[in-house]
Amino acid sequence: MGTRRSPLPWTPLVIAEERCKGCELCVAACPKRVLALDHGHVNVLGYHPVSLTEAARCTSCAFCARVCPDAVFTVWAAPREERSQ
Numbered sequence: 001m002g003t004r005r006s007p008l009p010w011t012p013l014v015i016a017e018e019r020c021k022g023c024e025l026c027v028a029a030c031p032k033r034v035l036a037l038d039h040g041h042v043n044v045l046g047y048h049p050v051s052l053t054e055a056a057r058c059t060s061c062a063f064c065a066r067v068c069p070d071a072v073f074t075v076w077a078a079p080r081e082e083r084s085q
């Protein structure tokens with residue numbers, strides 16, 4: 001395994017939506033209210049998976065990742081140049 005790198009173009013969250021069971025624990029935990037179930041989509045488990053509704057408002061706090069029982073989220077901190085602006 002090599003070193004893990006943040007995705008390019010950068011995004012604060014990578015969502016493994018195929019593992020999401022739609023429990024909404026993360027929706028309730030997000031202080032910025034930028035997570036919601038995608039009712040227009042059904043994943044392989046038969047659930048509406050969670051999606052990030054407004055990436056620009058996500059602070060990479062990782063509260064969502066801490067409460068998710070299915071390890072759906074990978075959270076990335078903002079690149080240095082973006083944090084300094």
Ligand code: SF4
Pocket residue numbers: 012013029030031032033034035052057058059060061062063064065075
């Ligand atoms: S990292 Fe924080 S702000 Fe971003 S979606 Fe998760 S809980 Fe919300």
Ligand code: SF4
Pocket residue numbers: 019020021022023024025026027049050067068069070071072073
């Ligand atoms: S806590 Fe995890 S399993 Fe539950 S809705 Fe959020 S991403 Fe899906």
